[in-house]
Amino acid sequence: MPRKFTTKQKNEDLYCIIDVNLNRAKEGLRVVEEIVRFVFRNKDIYERIKKTRFKLDKVSKNIYPDLIYARKISRDIAVKIREKDRKNLKELLIANFKRAEEALRVLEEFSKLISSGAGYKFKRMRFDVYELEKKVIILFLEKSRKRKSVSR
Numbered sequence: 001m002p003r004k005f006t007t008k009q010k011n012e013d014l015y016c017i018i019d020v021n022l023n024r025a026k027e028g029l030r031v032v033e034e035i036v037r038f039v040f041r042n043k044d045i046y047e048r049i050k051k052t053r054f055k056l057d058k059v060s061k062n063i064y065p066d067l068i069y070a071r072k073i074s075r076d077i078a079v080k081i082r083e084k085d086r087k088n089l090k091e092l093l094i095a096n097f098k099r100a101e102e103a104l105r106v107l108e109e110f111s112k113l114i115s116s117g118a119g120y121k122f123k124r125m126r127f128d129v130y131e132l133e134k135k136v137i138i139l140f141l142e143k144s145r146k147r148k149s150v151s152r
Contacts, residue, residue, distance in 0.1 A: 018107060018111060021106040026057075033049040040139050045135055048128075
């Protein structure tokens with residue numbers, strides 16, 4: 001039999017989901033940001049990724065105290081799940097873009113329960129990240145081709 005939730009518990013669960021996915025999206029973007037900054041040294045793309053990450057903070061600023069209050073790490077069943085190893089920079093890039101994109105989709109859906117405006121903002125960010133992913137992967141492929149042609 002499904003358990004009945006109080007309104008307070010529903011809100012805590014909702015805020016917990018939003019908190020986890022805000023963190024996941026920002027962490028994924030931060031990993032990509034560091035690669036673009038230190039490996040590709042592309043200032044324009046670096047600044048766009050950073051700006052997107054800061055937008056995440058801005059959208060969630062008003063509910064930040066609720067997010068922290070709802071954070072229940074000790075009850076999270078996924079904390080001890082080991083992540084897959086990465087073999088190379090390309091896998092690392094793709095995994096972190098996908099992490100951010102998936103988290104933004106979750107944020108888009110769940111934030112609609114609080115604010116339709118926030119849902120739309122997360123949707124726009126998700127599409128911005130899709131475009132950034134294209135630019136960064138093209139940058140990666142071009143850099144890889146250059147290395148191969150130089151080593152021949």
